[in-house]
Structures are given as C-alpha cells and as structure tokens.
Amino acid sequence: MKAGIVGLPNVGKSTLFNCLSNAKAQSANFPFCTIEPNLGVVNVPDPRLEKLEELVTPERVIPATVEIVDIAGLVRGASKGEGLGNQFLGNIRECHAIIHVLRCFDNDNIVHVDGSIDPIRDKETIDIELQLKDLETVDKRLDKVSRAAKTGDKDAKKEQDVLLRFKEALEAGKSARAVEVNEEEEEFVKSFQLLTAKPILYVCNVDEASAKTGNAYVEKVKELVKDERAEVIVLAVATEADIAELEDYEERQMFLEDIGLEEPGVSRLIRTAYKLLSLQTYFTAGEKEVRAWTVNTGATAPQAAGVIHTDFEKGFIRAEVIGYNDYVEYGSETKVKEAGKMRVEGKEYIVKDGDVMHFRFNV
Numbered sequence: 001m002k003a004g005i006v007g008l009p010n011v012g013k014s015t016l017f018n019c020l021s022n023a024k025a026q027s028a029n030f031p032f033c034t035i036e037p038n039l040g041v042v043n044v045p046d047p048r049l050e051k052l053e054e055l056v057t058p059e060r061v062i063p064a065t066v067e068i069v070d071i072a073g074l075v076r077g078a079s080k081g082e083g084l085g086n087q088f089l090g091n092i093r094e095c096h097a098i099i100h101v102l103r104c105f106d107n108d109n110i111v112h113v114d115g116s117i118d119p120i121r122d123k124e125t126i127d128i129e130l131q132l133k134d135l136e137t138v139d140k141r142l143d144k145v146s147r148a149a150k151t152g153d154k155d156a157k158k159e160q161d162v163l164l165r166f167k168e169a170l171e172a173g174k175s176a177r178a179v180e181v182n183e184e185e186e187e188f189v190k191s192f193q194l195l196t197a198k199p200i201l202y203v204c205n206v207d208e209a210s211a212k213t214g215n216a217y218v219e220k221v222k223e224l225v226k227d228e229r230a231e232v233i234v235l236a237v238a239t240e241a242d243i244a245e246l247e248d249y250e251e252r253q254m255f256l257e258d259i260g261l262e263e264p265g266v267s268r269l270i271r272t273a274y275k276l277l278s279l280q281t282y283f284t285a286g287e288k289e290v291r292a293w294t295v296n297t298g299a300t301a302p303q304a305a306g307v308i309h310t311d312f313e314k315g316f317i318r319a320e321v322i323g324y325n326d327y328v329e330y331g332s333e334t335k336v337k338e339a340g341k342m343r344v345e346g347k348e349y350i351v352k353d354g355d356v357m358h359f360r361f362n363v
Helices: 013-020 047-056 085-093 119-150 154-171 183-192 216-225 237-245 249-258 265-276 301-308 310-314 324-330 333-338
Strands: 002-006 038-043 060-062 065-070 097-103 200-205 231-235 279-285 289-296 316-322 343-345 356-361
Touching: 002 013, 002 085, 013 038, 013 065, 013 097, 013 237, 013 265, 047 279, 047 289, 047 324, 065 265, 085 119, 097 119, 097 265, 119 154, 119 183, 119 216, 154 183, 200 216, 200 265, 216 231, 231 265, 237 249, 237 265, 289 301, 301 310, 301 316, 301 356, 310 316, 310 356, 316 324, 324 333
Parallel strands: 002 065, 002 097, 060 289, 097 200, 200 231, 279 356
Antiparallel strands: 038 065, 279 289, 316 343, 316 356
C-alpha cells in the first residue's frame, strides 16, 4: 500500500520524506527539487511488536511497512500539463492515499512559490487542479456510460447516476471524497480512479515553537477541512529532520522533551497514514521470528493467511488466535493455552488488530 506526499513546491515535502525514509531525497530551497518520485519503505512504529520481542526473544523481528512516495511539486495549470503537471497527477493516481503538506510557518529565508504564506490558498490551488482533472475523467466516462444507459442498461444507469453526483460536486469546487456513496456504488468509484476520492492526511508544517500546540494557520486548516472526512496532524518538519539526524536514543528523547513531545511526530504520521489506508496489523510470534503482518481492516482469517503465502489461503483449515492483551498477560503461548485463552477460528473469522495468529493449512 502506497501513500504519496504532495504539496506546492518548497513546502517541506522532500524534507519530510527524508525523515520518514532512509532514502535521502534531494532537499533544497528552490521549486521542483524533486523531479522523479522518490520511493521509501517506512516501518510502522508499534510498541506491541517490541513487547512481543521482549516476551519471545526471537532471532529476528520484522515490522509492518508502508510505501511513501515523494511526488514532484505542483503549480497552477497542472491539470492542463503546466510545470510537471501530467507526471505529478499520474504519480498521485498510483497512490492509495495522499499526504498533503501545507506550509504553516513564516520564514523570510525560505521562498514561497506564490510569494506569501497562506495554507488555505495553497490547499485550494492543489484541490482545484485535482478536481479539474477528475472532472475531465468524469465527463469522459459520462459520455460513454450515457449512451449505454439510453439503451436500457441498468448497470449503466446506476453508474450514470453516481457520475452525475460527482460531476455536480466537482463543478461546485468540492472533492470527490465529499460525495456519500453506498457499498454498491463504491465499486464504481474504485473503477473511476478519481484523484480527489483518495483518503487524505493534511500535514501542517509548522516552526519548532508551534510543534506541540499548532498556530493560527493550523486552526484555519482544521476549520476548513472539518467536513472533508480527512485527518490533520501538526509537524515541525525541519525540527523532525534534526531529530532524525541524532543517532543516540537518549539525545533524541531529550530533544523531544525540550519541545514538549513524547515521540517523533513522524511516528504519529506513519501510524495515521496506516490507519488512513484502512490497514491493521496481526502478528506471528515464534523463536525464529516475531513479525507484524499488514491486512485490510475487515479481512477474514484466510485472507490474513494469504498475506504470508497464497498457499496458506488456498489450503486454509483453521487459525489459532491469541488476543494481544492475553499474550502479554500470560507471557507465553504455552501459558495462554494452559489458561484456555487460545481460540480456534474458522474461515469466517474477522481478524482483529493485534491478534497473534498461527495458521493450519493443507495444499
């Protein structure tokens, strides 16, 4: 699963990407610093994994991961191919969620592409370009579907109705994610691949003094997006970059305490992006390996088994499941079994976040 970092040029996207990933994207004080999208695989911070490692003492530990893409900055006219528009929009289309960085700090030494600081205007600039591209997509699809609907095709008529609702919203300056759809219509929406239908996380990039409480710019952003079904987090990206450079754990903790934070903001960001993608974690725990596995929220036991290997899903027999809290309370798989807290679940079982699982299968 992949989340793309977007924003106007020079708002801190590449600096944020560097904090999130071991890959070092070029970062400098001029627009279009990132020409090709940089891709980083980022570990999802999870204290439960550390606790299981402590209890099991395995040979190795493997965390869950999310792919983060640093996408080139966008300017007005991108929907018509201005700047790096076509490439930018194509890269967003490949992502499952969007991390939109908004500049929410004053600094005369860092130029802004529009000459002044206004995160509301910046947000709307990108929104408009994505909405225009989506409107183009919807109009093309409507043209095709409307002809089929006239012949009495019921599915085409349903799709036409959904498209018309999206057209109305987009023409009113609203993003596709603001349109309510039911479960059946959701399938149509996926096939449209609309840019503004993707879940979004707004990152308000602030100065160090505002890292804990935010500022007036942040409050404006929160007010603007409150009805948008979006997440907002506050991050002092330049400060996070300084923290990431420190190799000593105690030094990092002291730095965080000095600015009033309990953990790096990027850890919150990664967990929020993971949640935004409707992902959850289950664990396998043994002497060789303790591992976090990623599944979609609502996944069944066979689907979870299939994440390990397709044969596990095909030949699924049952899952032996221990709740994370039970594992921690009793301290080992053996003691959990002795206490009668291990459950045997079948094909219909819906995996819960934090389940410790062992699969039985036959191919």
